[in-house]
Amino acid sequence: MESLGIKIKQLREKHMLPLRTVAAYLDIDQAILSKIEHGHRKASREQVVKLAEYFKTDENNLIVIWLSDKLAYEIQDEVLAKRALKAAEKKVDYLKKSKPLAK
Amino acid sequence: MESLGIKIKQLREKHMLPLRTVAAYLDIDQAILSKIEHGHRKASREQVVKLAEYFKTDENNLIVIWLSDKLAYEIQDEVLAKRALKAAEKKVDYLKKSKPLAK
DNA sequence: ATTACCTTTGACAATTTAAGTCAAAATAAA
DNA sequence: TTTATTTTGACTTAAATTGTCAAAGGTAAT
Secondary structure (H helix, E strand, C coil): CCCHHHHHHHHHHHCCCCHHHHHHHHCCCHHHHHHHHCCCCCCCHHHHHHHHHHCCCCHHHHHHHHHHHHHHHHHCCCCCHHHHHHHHHHHHHHHHHHCCCCC | CCCHHHHHHHHHHHCCCCHHHHHHHHCCCHHHHHHHHHCCCCCCHHHHHHHHHHCCCCHHHHHHHHHHHHHHHHHCCCCCHHHHHHHHHHHHHHHHHHCCCCC
8 A cells, every 4th residue: 555655755765865856856846845755745647757767666556656646535535435436447447448549 | 337417417307407497506607517417517526415405316326426427537548547446445445444533 | 580498618717726936944964 | 063854834826627608509489
């Protein structure tokens, strides 16, 4: 059960890098990166991709963590959260099948 | 595989009501309701609850449709959508267990 | 074809939410 | 204690949402 913030912080500390350095690479203020690590701000998709590249870690894995954070955050207060997620899966299946060449 | 817009439209037509009437009940312009029915706008949670009451239909069911629409919409373009949904389920499980009394 | 009604669309405005900067306070290390 | 780093909060800017309004498109009845 990984959250993106914790994951990023672990990666950054493993590489012994200060927020300043990583934030500079992402072209944002270090304050924002700190907030992302603590889950007080969301990262953008672009930022996640950049981070994966920067730390040479699997991009897909990071994207899944980031997406699932967003989804879970969006419905965490809903009693019907699980039912909604199940239903969403079916909808996604349907969309994938009905327009497999889209976009 | 129901979408909220279609569901609402069906309910409204079953009751032979014009957009105007239902929109007035929701206290919004009929243009917005039209857009909601077509999926060009999202309904708010309040609006969904009001609609369930108005049409005397199961509120939970309508909420699940509404929530799953939102979730599916948010990740429909992601290749990793299904993986993310599965991961989100686990996160939701975890959150429910760790703070079961949280409001 | 005209009238009357309902629905849909798009341009625009207002409001809300999110994303960012900056500086100061808190923390940790040297 | 001084130097680095991290965290926090007040404030600004940018972007996304949500709504209004008016015009255009459909439909059915006459």
